[in-house]
Amino acid sequence: MSDLKRSRFRHALLLLLLVLSQVSSASDNFAIVNINVIPMDEERLLEHQVVVVSGGVIQSVSDVAATSLPADLLQIPGEGRYLVPGLADLHVHLRNADELLSNLAWGVTTVMHLGGSGGPGEEILSFREEIRNGSRLGPTIYATDRILDGDPAIATGALSLGTADEAKTAVRNLKEQGFDFVKIYNNVSLPVFTAIVDEAKLQGLPVFGHIPRNFDALQALQLGQDAVVHTEEFFFAYFEGPRSTRNMSRDYAPDLNKLPALLTVLAENNVAVMPDLSFTFTNMLMWDSLDNVWNDAEFPFLHPDTASMWQAGNLNRRDDLENFIVREQWKYALMQTLTIAFQKAGILQVIGTDASLPGLFPGKAVHRELTELVKAGLSNYEALAIGTRNAGAFIERYLDADARLGQIRPGFRADFLILRDNPLEDVRNARLIDAVVTHGVYTDKAELDAHRGDKDRAAELDRKALEVDPGH
Ligand SMILES: [Zn+2]
The missing domain is CATH 2.30.40.10 (Urease, subunit C, domain 1)
Structure with a gap:
């Protein structure tokens, strides 16, 4: 031979x-x-x-x-x-083992599972271990379990936390079970948020997530939130984008005079950001025609359960679609502006796609994000850096000081x-x-x-x- x-x-x-x-x-x-x-x-x-x-x-x-x-x-x-x-997708919701191979097949060698979605946290930990010890082929996994939200929880499958004590217990449980970080959601109150970040610091866990909407967005970043898992959070929590599309007025424009203060707080507090332009762009593709997703050459590789979830959960089912489309276009334009501004200000940006939410194929979604970053105005090198070396810097900063990747x-x-x-x-x-x-x-x-x-x-x-x- x-x-x-x-x-x-x-x-x-x-x-x-x-x-x-x-x-x-x-x-x-x-x-x-x-x-x-x-x-x-x-x-x-x-x-x-x-x-x-x-x-x-x-x-x-x-x-x-x-x-x-x-x-x-x-x-x-x-x-x-x-x-x-290898590429990294630092915002995924793994649904089954098929997605591990799909990520690898598209060159994604590191993923961060942001929990929720009723995903089996324990099973993710065994995938993580099997990949680590070489008995399973797949990307390196970092993971959390259920998302931590306020009372009531508005994220599907999230833990509803009403008091600081409940919040501290939830963080300690994540640590004891061996998860790598905490993910927070929009409805946490200030006392719950403060308890989460304080306890997470004690336990050595970073805090990633959405920006809480019950108090000032900049305060959350100053108090210890380590990463914002999609730039659209700033549209809602900081630039006063309409949260509801029912009876929405059509005269929104973001006040970009507020941008320098945001850049300062992100930089001073070492907060990382995931642009996640691909999520919003994919929604736009689906309004154009769902065939853009169903006819994708990647579709045959999708797990049937995920395909059913896409059918049931895709946004074209909304009855306020017209307003929704208008709002998404405002949001997308602002996200592109912010991505460039964050890049110029030296904010650590990494790729996170939210796969496998509807239209976001595991692994392949990272390539859509790379294209989106270039469309927004970054160079090919800058986009690739966000998908590779920045992920290495992110993991070293928040998750594993000895990790050398990217x-x-x-x-x-x-x-x-x-x-x-x-x-x-x-x-x-x-x-x-x-x-x-x-x-x-x-x-x-x-x-x-x-x-x-x-x-x-x-x-x-x-x-x-x-x-x-x-x-x-
Ligand atoms: Zn997500």
Whole structure:
């Protein structure tokens, strides 16, 4: 067998074993030879590089001409291709194991599960552990359990907290069960919010979430909220965007004189932000035509339960759709403005898509967000940085001080993608994935696709049943 064939065989076998959850070690030992590396430490491209991986870690990145490799080291040819860090989606709601492989297949090697949605928190923790110990193939997971909300809870499936004592107990429970952070929602009161951030600080858990709407938005950021999980929060909680679309007046304009104060508070308090333009843009696509989602080539990979949820939950069912569309357009324009302003002010921005809410395909949604960031006015490099190195900085800042990911450098985790074309020239080239390496495990994209979803099962779905019922 040639080296390449042997490597393919080994990788296919390894993938199969991993998918069957029967191996204990996910590490491998190989070199990608003569590839263009986009390290994402700054905007640059290194041609003709050798990247050596072992023990799940990048061991070296060096010029091919200056590198000699041990004769028995597995070598994977990289000619004409591009090596970039794996992508991160730091705002997902995982619904099943299928979504883990879909994320990987689209190059997403890190996800943060923001709980709620009745999602099985315990099951997420076992996925997290199995991926960590190499017995399951999937992205690195950070997770919380149920969302913490006020009384009454307005987030579906959230914990309703009426007092500071209840809030402290809820945070301690998350810590004891092994979750990584706290997610808060709009209806927490000031005393509950304060108890959450104080107890979270004691327990060493960061606090991410929506901006509370019962008190001043800037106060929440000053009191210790670490990240705002979508920029649309500022439309509602700070720029006085209409919260209800019933009887909505049509003369809204955000007061951008308030922007400098927001930038100052975000910067001074080290608050990170997720633009999440893709969520609102996807809603717009769905008003245009639901076919934009149902006819997506990714649809056959969607879990049938998720497809049913999309059918039941998509926003086109609203009876105030006309007002809703107007409001979403105001919101989208403001979100684009804020994304650019945050970038210029040096606010840490990371990708979070809210997949798999309706229209947001697990994994693929990250590529829509990359495109959205460029549409808003960022460069291809800036968008890619938000999806890679910024995620590494975010995780290091809030979740794991020892995590080294999001860049191609020795000592960093071997989470990277091999692309057929240069994403610095067109960010959509990040979709042209040949192979995904996660924790040092190399898998061909085609093999990942072969293992995820069940196309036959998806084809059985009654597509007619997915059409909108205008009566709702
Ligand atoms: Zn969410």
